[in-house]
Amino acid sequence: MVVCVSRELYPPGRFNSEEDEDERPPAQLSVPQQRIRHAQTPLEVSTVGPAAHSRVKSATFVKSSVTVDQCPHATHPEFAVIGRSNVGKSSLINMLTKRTSLAMVSKTPGKTRCINHFLINNSWYLVDLPGYGYAKTSKANVKLWNDFTREYFVNRETLVAVLLLVDASIPPRDLDVEAAAWFASADVPYVVVFTKTDKHKKGAPHNEVNMETFLQSLAASGIPEPPTLRTSTKKAEGREAVLAYVAKLRDAFITSAAADE
Template structure:
């Protein structure tokens, strides 16, 4: 059984020759445990990636295993993210996906050694839409105009080799208090007892200011040493009538997170409407999965 290992970091400045808007500091490896063998293919990197989203403030890079901080250059950073791509990045294509089961308790989840990624977020953050966008199939996840439809732990098997796990959304005001408690209890039980969990993709709505409930969730995951990637959704909404733009909201969220995280987790900007960040997120997941699986 794989055990969680503590995080450690090394910070330094990376000079870039181009006129990039990123001014970067770099932490070293941020994985909790060693991960079976997968074929690595550099050709899986997305062709003709979309242009990077609007400029964000100086950020902290996520440097994966196999990359030394002094080796990092601008071309290794995925657009619209702080994620460096290293040698563990492999074939990120999704060739097949199938629904496996819904579980009301963590102990009822599939019992095998396949790695998995859990997708978590507020009930109206666009969780189901992101899953559908990742697998490029309609209605793989339940999408509804009524938030809070996912009330079970749903496992989807991808390429017959790894799982996407759709978890109940949190913070839905119209759910009963009993249901909220049940969802919270079995979701936390899943996080604490699921040895095959590679990382949690915590979805954050970039079209609104930082929400306390999202920050509380992120801090709970951090305190329990659960690997996390922030996936900012709805980044296509670059014009708003009131309030700040998504890139400004993301900056504010990151500033708050830095107060509680010694190592800033990986993050990426996405849009289920335009497809922004889809290929990049899958490539990031491939390197996490391949490292976990070695």
């Protein structure tokens, strides 16, 4: 049995700290049968400059789901956040929204067990998915989580891109390379977001070496190099870059959806 995160851990709330006078009204999309997102090539990070509609004015937990059918109605662009357990997923979500407890930060890896939707600015979703690689539960549950998250990636019509989090403070892990390989083979747009770029473990290679080695591992596996971003939640670094990148992809997605209507 899959146990969902309790709603009390994600209380509904509204966050107002930044103003964006140009914020567009909520985007209601009519998505065609084909997955329009698969026709898009993720933008190179170097081409992304200041973006309109990138400020976070409100962030609200909507619901937890254990199947794709339970997810909120597909009317807003979505960006899924996933990575190896303990990579800093919840911390990144909290940094992006400037909410200290929007997403649960746990000392026990593997606590997120559902698809959790957070509505941003009433117009797009950040989606927190179960981490992979560690969970104190049965193998049957782990397989079930893997199955329903993969179904989400492949079948969710309004999924724009996946933010694949990779820990820059440690050498690359096979699971991270395998995740990137799966996204590439399934034609799911993704961007690698390196986390913990401020940390350096004694005796371990430098962060720059770890990040370069990860990209080399992708190349050695025949995986095209994805766009990459760097973040440090401790120093709040990379927040604007991630939000600007997301905003540009949202604009491209909405334009593509409108053209196909």
